[in-house]
Amino acid sequence: MTADAERAPAQAGAGGWFEQRTRGRALAAALLHVRIPAEARTLYFGGSALFLFGIQVATGTLLALYYKPTPAAAYDSVLYVMSDVSFGWLIRSIHHWAANLMILFVVLHLLRVFFQAAYKYPRELTWVFGIGLFGVTMVFGFTGYLLPWDQRAYWATVVGTEIAGFVPLVGDQMLVLLRGGIDVTEATLSRFFGLHVLVLPLALAVLLAVHLTLVHQLGLANPKRPDPRGREPEGRTTPFFPNYILDELIVWYILLALLVVLASLFPAGLDDKANALETPVGTKPEWYFLAVYEFLKLVPRIVGILVPIVGLGLLTVLPFLDRNPEVLVRRRKIAAGVATVVLAAAVALTARGFLP
Amino acid sequence: MAPGRGEVRRVRLLGAAAIPAGVLLLVLVSGARAEDPTLAQVTFASPSPSPSLIPGPPPPTPLPHPPAGGTNQCFECHRALNHRQETIATAWQESIHGTGGVTCADCHGGDPNSDRMGIAMDRTKGFIGKPSREQTVGICGSCHADAQRMRKYNLPTDQYSQYWTSVHGQRLAAVADTQVAICIDCHGSHDIKKASDPTAAVYPPNVPKLCASCHADAAKMDPYGIPTDQYEIYSKSVHGVALLENADPRAPSCASCHGSHDAKPPSATEVVEVCGKCHTATQALFMESRHAELSTAAPKCWTCHGTHDVAQPSQKLFFHEVQPDYQCITCHDLADRSLRIELDRFKAEADRRCDTCHHPDSDIYAQVEAIAGSLSGAQGTFDSAEARIHEAAGVGMIVEDADVALSEAKTNLIQSQAAVHTTKLTLISQSAAEAKTKAESAEAIARARLDESLFRRAAMVVVVALIVLIVVALVLVRRRVERRPGDDGQGPEKTGAS
Numbered sequence: 001m002t003a004d005a006e007r008a009p010a011q012a013g014a015g016g017w018f019e020q021r022t023r024g025r026a027l028a029a030a031l032l033h034v035r036i037p038a039e040a041r042t043l044y045f046g047g048s049a050l051f052l053f054g055i056q057v058a059t060g061t062l063l064a065l066y067y068k069p070t071p072a073a074a075y076d077s078v079l080y081v082m083s084d085v086s087f088g089w090l091i092r093s094i095h096h097w098a099a100n101l102m103i104l105f106v107v108l109h110l111l112r113v114f115f116q117a118a119y120k121y122p123r124e125l126t127w128v129f130g131i132g133l134f135g136v137t138m139v140f141g142f143t144g145y146l147l148p149w150d151q152r153a154y155w156a157t158v159v160g161t162e163i164a165g166f167v168p169l170v171g172d173q174m175l176v177l178l179r180g181g182i183d184v185t186e187a188t189l190s191r192f193f194g195l196h197v198l199v200l201p202l203a204l205a206v207l208l209a210v211h212l213t214l215v216h217q218l219g220l221a222n223p224k225r226p227d228p229r230g231r232e233p234e235g236r237t238t239p240f241f242p243n244y245i246l247d248e249l250i251v252w253y254i255l256l257a258l259l260v261v262l263a264s265l266f267p268a269g270l271d272d273k274a275n276a277l278e279t280p281v282g283t284k285p286e287w288y289f290l291a292v293y294e295f296l297k298l299v300p301r302i303v304g305i306l307v308p309i310v311g312l313g314l315l316t317v318l319p320f321l322d323r324n325p326e327v328l329v330r331r332r333k334i335a336a337g338v339a340t341v342v343l344a345a346a347v348a349l350t351a352r353g354f355l356p
Numbered sequence: 357m358a359p360g361r362g363e364v365r366r367v368r369l370l371g372a373a374a375i376p377a378g379v380l381l382l383v384l385v386s387g388a389r390a391e392d393p394t395l396a397q398v399t400f401a402s403p404s405p406s407p408s409l410i411p412g413p414p415p416p417t418p419l420p421h422p423p424a425g426g427t428n429q430c431f432e433c434h435r436a437l438n439h440r441q442e443t444i445a446t447a448w449q450e451s452i453h454g455t456g457g458v459t460c461a462d463c464h465g466g467d468p469n470s471d472r473m474g475i476a477m478d479r480t481k482g483f484i485g486k487p488s489r490e491q492t493v494g495i496c497g498s499c500h501a502d503a504q505r506m507r508k509y510n511l512p513t514d515q516y517s518q519y520w521t522s523v524h525g526q527r528l529a530a531v532a533d534t535q536v537a538i539c540i541d542c543h544g545s546h547d548i549k550k551a552s553d554p555t556a557a558v559y560p561p562n563v564p565k566l567c568a569s570c571h572a573d574a575a576k577m578d579p580y581g582i583p584t585d586q587y588e589i590y591s592k593s594v595h596g597v598a599l600l601e602n603a604d605p606r607a608p609s610c611a612s613c614h615g616s617h618d619a620k621p622p623s624a625t626e627v628v629e630v631c632g633k634c635h636t637a638t639q640a641l642f643m644e645s646r647h648a649e650l651s652t653a654a655p656k657c658w659t660c661h662g663t664h665d666v667a668q669p670s671q672k673l674f675f676h677e678v679q680p681d682y683q684c685i686t687c688h689d690l691a692d693r694s695l696r697i698e699l700d701r702f703k704a705e706a707d708r709r710c711d712t713c714h715h716p717d718s719d720i721y722a723q724v725e726a727i728a729g730s731l732s733g734a735q736g737t738f739d740s741a742e743a744r745i746h747e748a749a750g751v752g753m754i755v756e757d758a759d760v761a762l763s764e765a766k767t768n769l770i771q772s773q774a775a776v777h778t779t780k781l782t783l784i785s786q787s788a789a790e791a792k793t794k795a796e797s798a799e800a801i802a803r804a805r806l807d808e809s810l811f812r813r814a815a816m817v818v819v820v821a822l823i824v825l826i827v828v829a830l831v832l833v834r835r836r837v838e839r840r841p842g843d844d845g846q847g848p849e850k851t852g853a854s
Contacts, residue, residue: 082754089754089812246834250827257823264816267752 032241037222039235041116044251045109049137050212051252052102053204055259056140059095060197067147069193071186074149075273082270093263099141101255103288106137114318114339117327118221121229124319126214129207131316136204138288143196145286146189154274155283157192158184163289163296166305183276226327282356290353291346298349311342409530413520416501417494420482422461422468429471430460447547456509463487463495489534493519496539518618535576537619542566558616561599563609564590586610589664608634624656631657641777650695655713659702667705669773671735674728675711687713727776727784734769734788734795741765741799748805755805761798765791 011019019025066085068077081088110130113119119127146157161184165175180187219233227233238244271280285293296304314321322335329336435445448454453462461468466483470476477483487495497516499505506513519525519539527533542558543549549556557566568587570576577584590596590610598607613630614620622630628648632639635657647654660673684690686698702708714721745758772787 079754079756083757242837243834246830246837250830250834253823253827253830257820257827260816260819260823264812265752267754267812269752270754270756 031216032245034216034219034240035237036220036240036244037233037235038238039222039224040220041223042220043108043112044248045105045112047248048251048255049102049105049109050208051255052098052105053208055098055256056095056102057201059091059098062091063095064197067193069147069189071149071189071274074147074189075270078148078150078270082268089267090263093267094259096268097259097262097266099144100287101259103137103141106134107288110134111339111343115329115336116221116223117226117332118223119319120221120226120322120325120327121319122227123214123218123221126211126218127319128316129211129214131312132207133204133211135312136200136207140196140200140204141286141288143192143200146184146192147196148270149189149274150271151274151278151280152271154184154276155280156285157188159283159293160285160289161188163285163292163305166296166301167309168302168305171305221327223327226325284353287350287353291349294349294353408521409526410520413497413501413517413525414494414529416497416516417487417491419462419465419484419495419498421499421505422459424457426459426469428459428461428468429476430464430466430468433471433476434460444546451544451546451548452550453548458499462499489538490528490532492540493525493528493538515617518615522615522617522619523621524619535579537570541570542616560605560609560611561603563611563616564596564600567610586664593662593664593666594668595666606634627656627658638774638777641774645777645779647779654695655697655702659697660708660710662705662708665705671728671732673709674724676706676709679716680707680709680712682715723779723781726781727779730781730785730788731772731776734772734791737792737795737799738762738765738769741795741802744799744802744806748802748809751806751809753805753809755802758798758801758805761794761801765794765798767791768794 063081066077066081066088068074078092081092083089085091113127113130142157142160146153161175161178164178165171167174176182178188178191179185180191221227222233222235225233225235284290292304292308295307298304299307324332324335326332431445431449434441436442448460459468460466464484464487466478467476467481475481477485479485484491484495493516497519500511501513501516503513520529524536524538527536528538544557549558551558551560553559554561556562564587571582572584572587574584591600595608598604599609611619612633613622628639628642632642642648642657661667661669683698686701687695689696701712710724711721714724741758741762745755745762748755748758768787768791772784772791775784775787778784
């Protein structure tokens, strides 16, 4: 990128001034002017998740300007944002909906990569870091859910942390670690806030950087044929920029419109202030934990805890377990069958969780 | 509970008969049996004997209680005897008596230290065996009326004396009616549990069913001529629903109004005090009213609210839907025109209305109209505000401040409704006006939220329209790019980083 041949000719004006001092054109060329398989179908799930993460960073930063992470003040500060801060309702509602959509698109992205077998050679590490991003996104949702400190948030956290307490051998320690004590208290709120605005963004940024670097280095997978070992893949290609970027941009705008509609028609709600002495009827975790929650109710506790943990572990090392080189679903009947059953079970359990 | 028409008549009848001929009555009933229906109708007529049919509680059954800490050989032998005896022994062992050191011999007599039947169950030395129903109350009383014995358990000792004041105890003592409830019918015999044990029959939420086990049984109640539908009626009342369906421990069970050990219907003069045990503030307001000044001739709680069928009070309590057929005897004694209450007129729920007594031509009727109008106006404004707030919350608006204003309006509204018990128009109107003002304020906040919601939706349409325009422009650019030579997908046969 620093070779003379890649240097842009000297330009006049501000553009030239910056180019001479940054040599950014070469960097942009290296990042953008790549070609992707014409048969690649990303369905824009990963890009959408990335866009939503950007929305979360922007709206989360604005919310943090007003939010006070103590049980005495948290609820009122959120109420203040919703009632008195100019467009505070819009910022918080977009943050709320973008969080839900981000989890949805991360899951859809994971499913797309699985069914297109894009986790196979040479993208095993991309998959592993992607699973890491999935985990961090889920913890993002879990920690953020408590912050309004209303009844729904408080009791969903009580239930959620109790599930962690069921983990064999280390459950009690995990429970205390998560809550900062035996019960959900101001210690819990403090550490959830710290995790949500400091630790998790940093972790997600690092994992995302590695994930995107690997995507850039290895290119997009062709869902029709596996990558050949030891040589460059063949087939028709299309420019990443501007063709794919324009498609992605259109999707992002549509997502932005969706967020505006959701935030305007269904603004983020606020229940009564958290009360540790009054358990509301029908306390449940958020929708993305409902499947695990319902599974726990149906099977012995040890099974209900170990199955999701082992399942996540197996998912992480999937590229190293699945030795089948084929990428087409019809030639991966066992993997596709197992995944379809697991997915159907998760959807059914989540739907069951929504029943009164 | 307030007495029904028949009960009041019976009280009067008994009062007239029992006071001058009390001693004679005692003699008459002393040998009677409940199984005799004729006698039941005559001598058992009053469910609430006043004055008492007995001079006082009989002495507890003398029973030589074995010293604490001794062996309980009865348990060892009986549990090995057969399945039935084993069940009884186990029930005792797990009961509050079994865990509290009360042994078999404490109730059955005998020598618990001996494993020889002839000694352990020697009737000449105090062995009772299975006590009769007449004996049982006295046996329980031999400990439960003994302050010295009960001290270590921190239990009251007045249940025994209370029982003999109850309808159950009076009948047992006066006419040896063994069909009445005795201690073991409610508490169990060998399997006695603490009243605070949720599985105990005497645990407050279980009490209505316990009482109904006899009082809803037509065969058992037939000799006494008392109704058997109280449980059915109570279970649908505001009290019954709160206790049986909502499991609200504050809600009254049968015992809350009738008493437990001293169970009997409250007399007409007791009703206000009985209801006032819980409805303290309402009782105080009632005592300020003209109704309270009129004493027995005036309406009591049950006149408007009923007894077992107490419902949520509402505006309908003021007037009949169709003007009633007024009769002088409803409120006046025809002999001297003095005020009285014709209790029959309030038996039907539809007749528990102010205009049952107050005639449309009277000044008081006009005052009732003013009270009803004042409350109705406040209630209408409150309902309207509540609907607006609900509407605003339904479109996702934060309405906490409106809720606070509505809560304040609710407080004033409840105060004005409660103030009806004073019958004072000024006081009621003042509270109702405050409720109306606060409800209007809450509604104004809710309307502002609804307006804001409309603005948000209009702004949303504009923003989405702008985004659609941008998307259309991007789609056009994208098509143009696709048509550009060299960018039609026919690039080099290579993927990945360029």
